Amino acid sequence: MKVFINASLIDGNGGPVINDAAVLIDGERIVSAGPRAAATWPEGTEVVDVTGLTIMPGLIDCHDHLASKNYDMASRWGLTEPTSLGYLRTAKVLEETLLAGYTCVRDAGGLDIGFKEAIEEGLIPGPRLVLTVGILSPTGGLADRPSPSGHHNPFHVDARIPVGVADGPDGVRAKVREMARVGADQIKFATTGGASSRPGHGTMDIEFGKDEVKALIEESTALGRTTMCHAVGGPGLRMAIEAGAGSIEHGCYLADDPDLLKMMADQGTFFVPTFEVYEFHSTVSAPHMIARAQALMDVHQESLHKAAEAGVRIIAGTDAGGFVHGDNAKEVEILVNRGMTPMQAIQAATGLAAQCAGLQKDIGTLEPGKFADLLILDGDPSKDITILRNRDKIKMVMKGGEAFVNTVPVATGSPQPVS
Numbered sequence: 001m002k003v004f005i006n007a008s009l010i011d012g013n014g015g016p017v018i019n020d021a022a023v024l025i026d027g028e029r030i031v032s033a034g035p036r037a038a039a040t041w042p043e044g045t046e047v048v049d050v051t052g053l054t055i056m057p058g059l060i061d062c063h064d065h066l067a068s069k070n071y072d073m074a075s076r077w078g079l080t081e082p083t084s085l086g087y088l089r090t091a092k093v094l095e096e097t098l099l100a101g102y103t104c105v106r107d108a109g110g111l112d113i114g115f116k117e118a119i120e121e122g123l124i125p126g127p128r129l130v131l132t133v134g135i136l137s138p139t140g141g142l143a144d145r146p147s148p149s150g151h152h153n154p155f156h157v158d159a160r161i162p163v164g165v166a167d168g169p170d171g172v173r174a175k176v177r178e179m180a181r182v183g184a185d186q187i188k189f190a191t192t193g194g195a196s197s198r199p200g201h202g203t204m205d206i207e208f209g210k211d212e213v214k215a216l217i218e219e220s221t222a223l224g225r226t227t228m229c230h231a232v233g234g235p236g237l238r239m240a241i242e243a244g245a246g247s248i249e250h251g252c253y254l255a256d257d258p259d260l261l262k263m264m265a266d267q268g269t270f271f272v273p274t275f276e277v278y279e280f281h282s283t284v285s286a287p288h289m290i291a292r293a294q295a296l297m298d299v300h301q302e303s304l305h306k307a308a309e310a311g312v313r314i315i316a317g318t319d320a321g322g323f324v325h326g327d328n329a330k331e332v333e334i335l336v337n338r339g340m341t342p343m344q345a346i347q348a349a350t351g352l353a354a355q356c357a358g359l360q361k362d363i364g365t366l367e368p369g370k371f372a373d374l375l376i377l378d379g380d381p382s383k384d385i386t387i388l389r390n391r392d393k394i395k396m397v398m399k400g401g402e403a404f405v406n407t408v409p410v411a412t413g414s415p416q417p418v419s
Contacts, residue, residue, distance in 0.1 A: 001026045001045040002401075004408075005036055008380060010056035012350035012365035014343060017382055023055055025372045028401040033366040050408055053395060054380050056346065057366055058103025058127075058373035059388065060353035061328045063228075063249055063272050063317025066093050067110040071196065071285065071322045076145065077153045090115065094126030096326040101388065103373040103399045105328075106130040106186070106357045108228065108249070108319065112160035113183030125404055128373075130357045132188035133179050134164040135230065136172065136216065141165070141207040142190040142197055142230060169215035172208070176219040186246070186358070187220040188228045189213070191236035194250070195281045195292040203252065203292055204234035213243045226358060228272075232296070241269060247315065247356055250274055252296040254303035261310035270356045271312045273304055275338060276331040277319035284323070301338050308340065315356045316349035329388035342385045372401040376408055 002025045009021035011033060022039035024031040032039055033055075041047075067090045074080050094115065097105060105127045112133060119126040137143035143164030146152050160182045166175035176187055191208050193201040208216070220227050226246035231237040233253025240248060241260050247270035254260055254271070264271060278300065281293035307314055318331045335345040354364020363373050376396035379387040387393045397405040 001031070001041060002048065003039070003041050003045050004048050004050050004055060004376070005039075006049050006051040007376070008054040009033060009366065010054060010343075010346060010382060011367065012057040012347060012354075014347040014351065016343075017054070017380065021055070023366060023374070025401055028371055030366060030368055030370050030372050032368055048408060048410075050376055050395075052378075053408065054377045055366070056375050056377065056381065057350040057364055058375055058397065058399060059101045059329060059332070059349045060104040060106070060316070060357060060364065061097075061102055061318055061331070061349070062106045062247070062270075062315045062353050062356045063108045063274050063319045064097075064105050064328065065110050065319065065321030066090060066097065066105060066107050066115075066325070068321035073147055077147075091118075091124045091126075093321075093325045094119065094124060097328060098125055098127050098399065098404055099397060100326045100328060100391070101375050101394050101397055102127050102328050103397070104128040104130070104354070104357060104359065104363055106132075106228075106317070108132055108188055108317075109135045109164075110161065110321075112158055114160065116183070128359070128363065128399070130185045130359065131183055132186050132228065133182055133184040134161055134188070136164040136166055136175055136179070136187065136189040137207050138167050138209075138212065139165055140201070142194060167212075169211050172212045172216045173219040176216055176223065176225075180220075180223045180225060184225065186228055187216065187225045188230070188249075189216055189245075190230040191240045192230065192232045192234060194230060194232055195278060195289050195296070196285065199288045203232035203296065204236075206234065206236040206239070208236075208239075210239055210243070213239055213245075217243055217245065241267075245269065247272055249317070249319070251303060251307075252278070252300040255299050255306050258306055258310075261307050261312055264307070265311040269312070270315050270352075271307050272315045272317040272356070273300065273307075273335075274317050274319040274331070275300065275304075275334040277323070279334070280320060280323040304335075304338055304340070308344075313352050313355070314340070314344075314348050315353050316345065327389065332388055333385050336385045342382045345385060346381060372398055374398050 009018040022036040116129040229240040229245035
């Protein structure tokens with residue numbers, strides 16, 4: 001067993017920092033986490049004094065694309081390098097994401113189940129993964145990606161990542177079943193275009209119809225999968241919420257339809273605004289993408305504020321894999337810059353994020369019985385959220401009781417009476 005003493009504790013539930021805390025770990029699980037005065041541990045426990053440091057849950061990104069390297073067509077089609085080299089780059093991304101303090105990622109498309117199995121078997125280091133495998137859309141939607149010449153990718157080499165195009169309720173049901181078969185933990189679909197979709201198919205344009213969305217959610221539910229929906233604005237956004245999508249990804253124009261926010265709060269629909277990706281799109285993307293991203297900036301922030309006022313559960317997700325990896329905590333910082341308190345933003349990337357990922361029984365908060373997924377930081381992110389992006393301030397990254405980063409002091413003797 002191991003116990004960390006004299007810590008400041010952020011437990012991930014959104015409450016105030018607990019000073020002079022102790023966290024007791026047995027193997028891969030937490031035994032206790034709370035005030036040191038209430039803690040006991042058996043003789044022989046390894047005791048680590050972390051005076052002046054903060055312990056908090058490992059961070060969770062609920063919308064990343066870990067296998068994405070770039071947004072250009074050649075990269076998306078896998079033409080720029082050997083497939084094996086691309087896989088190795090992804091393995092490195094997984095490691096870097098873990099070392100940055102992210103012990104869980106909900107991948108929103110492009111990652112096959114082999115990476116999840118490799119992490120679980122200990123072949124490569126990486127965060128816990130919740131997979132969608134790919135995104136579902138109708139012909140002409142986000143999953144339909146021809147080149148400007150009109151050709152589709154003839155080099156699709158990974159049979160574990162099916163093309164997500166489906167039309168009609170029967171076609172959609174079959175595609176949901178296929179995604180589940182290849183290992184999708186959640187089903188991702190689109191009801192609108194996006195900032196990065198082709199010219200002529202923008203953020204307010206509809207994709208699936210109501211009958212298709214109804215069939216998709218019904219089939220996902222029947223297979224024990226929750227859903228996440230790319231929906232930016234307009235009638236497609238309303239359709240997704242009214243149909244009961246598990247989470248709304250982006251939701252930039254929610255402020256234009258405030259009745260939807262009450263519906264989301266009442267239904268328990270999560271809101272993953274993904275500000276980080278729009279900051280990139282607004283500066284370094286193709287001209288039509290820059291224009292779309294800049295146009296939604298103000299209403300996107302207003303949507304965040306109105307969602308918080310309505311009681312919607314707001315979740316941290318970057319969607320920035322095509323631009324940068326390993327700086328996932330930038331999204332948490334942006335949430336604070338856009339109006340959330342540091343503790344609200346931390347909860348959006350810990351306790352609430354675990355609920356969105358469907359893993360709340362095991363991770364997200366530091367409580368007895370949960371996995372020992374935690375960070376030890378030099379400083380208090382509830383006072384200075386930028387600490388989460390500073391690798392020098394991250395003194396330990398632990399996942400399931402195993403430390404992947406560890407520069408905390410060595411174990412000491414214990415003045416604490418044994419139990």
